[in-house]
């Protein structure tokens with residue numbers, strides 16, 4: 001419980017709720033597998049919030065009708081989720097999200113390895129949200145993989161989404177104990193996508209442009225207010241922007257709850273301390 005106090009305690013004092021002597025040290029760590037905080041008791045609203053935090057609405061477009069994701073390796077569209085939600089059952093959609101597969105084939109470049117460890121209730125909420133969407137726009141063409149990608153797949157240098165889920169199943173950022181399970185869980189489901197499974201920085205195409213996602217131990221150098229401001233607004237308290245991260249923060253992490261931001265920060269600060 002010590003570590004949570006470091007952030008939540010400061011926040012409480014700042015908010016003038018300084019009667020700490022009366023409150024227990026920190027709420028007990030929730031038992032059972034971690035899940036996102038229920039900021040709303042309405043599962044549909046909870047699912048909508050998660051679809052922002054987890055970047056569904058980044059890749060699948062703000063209205064979730066999908067976009068052209070093709071590159072020189074092949075043709076690929078992020079699916080039109082308003083159409084998919086109408087076509088597939090609840091369980092089929094949950095399997096696509098968490099296992100990267102449809103009944104007829106594995107998905108491509110859908111980062112289900114991030115979502116395979118989500119709590120089933122969170123997945124249910126996201127599917128419930130998708131099921132409220134009115135089908136609109138067209139169903140996009142099926143993907144086609146170019147020869148280079150097929151060759152990479154044959155050599156094991158590239159994996160479809162289902163294979164990636166299996167490959168990454170037991171991998172994740174360092175486990176820093178029960179007090180940090182919540183923060184680690186959030187980071188594993190989202191920051192890992194760009195900052196790498198071990199959080200030492202992005203190594204994919206994003207790293208080539210000189211604005212590589214850095215090692216997330218950098219968060220230890222932020223004071224709590226600055227980190228919260230970055231997550232909520234994309235800018236630090238002094239108004240500094242941090243490239244593409246500013247946009248991702250606005251689009252995704254503005255929807256984090258205070259305790260989610262606190263848990264992410266505490267985990268990353270402890271990571272820097274524990275394993276500099």
Ligand code: HEC
Pocket residue numbers: 050051054055056057058059060069076077078079080081084093096097102106107108109110111115126143
């Ligand atoms: C990094 C980009 C990216 C993110 C983030 C992402 N997706 Fe996808 N998703 C894709 C791509 C690309 C496909 C198309 C895969 C294919 O056709 O093989 C896809 C396919 C899907 C499908 C299959 C639909 C169908 O009809 O075949 C579902 C369902 C889905 N995504 C849901 C989600 C949800 C829910 C989230 C957030 C939790 C999410 N996606 C986040 C890129 C992404």
Ligand code: HEC
Pocket residue numbers: 187190191192193194195206211212213214216218219242243244245248253264
């Ligand atoms: C979609 C990709 C993406 C995701 C997801 C993502 N980041 Fe980033 N992040 C970046 C990129 C790219 C940069 C480098 C930006 C630059 O320097 O131009 C960055 C930079 C940062 C920085 C460094 C800012 C500085 O001072 O230089 C912090 C802190 C950060 N990210 C925190 C996070 C946290 C915490 C999460 C998860 C809650 C996260 N990021 C998720 C792409 C991402």
